[in-house]
Amino acid sequence: MTNVIDWSKYGRAKRKDPKWEVTYEGNARGDGIRITAVFETEDLDEVVASIRRQIQYWKDEPK
Known part of the structure; x- marks a missing residue:
């Protein structure tokens, strides 16, 4: 058994x-x-929401 993934089974995502x-x-x-x-x-x-999510991620990170 190999660890090679056969991507042809999954199609191509854009x-x-x-x-x-x-x-x-x-x-x-x-x-x-x-x-x-x-x-x-x-x-x-959308940009403000993205920045707020990142800040919340940092706050929730274990210290």
Whole structure:
């Protein structure tokens, strides 16, 4: 038995490029974080929700 996956059984999924780009720089544990977001103005609510989910993830992370 091998660990090779036969992808032909599963078909090909199309990758969706994100409609925006968010980068995080810094340390979530004290030094502060610089967040840079590039997006269309109509995507503002989705970008804010994405950033809030990331912040919540960091808060829920075991210390």
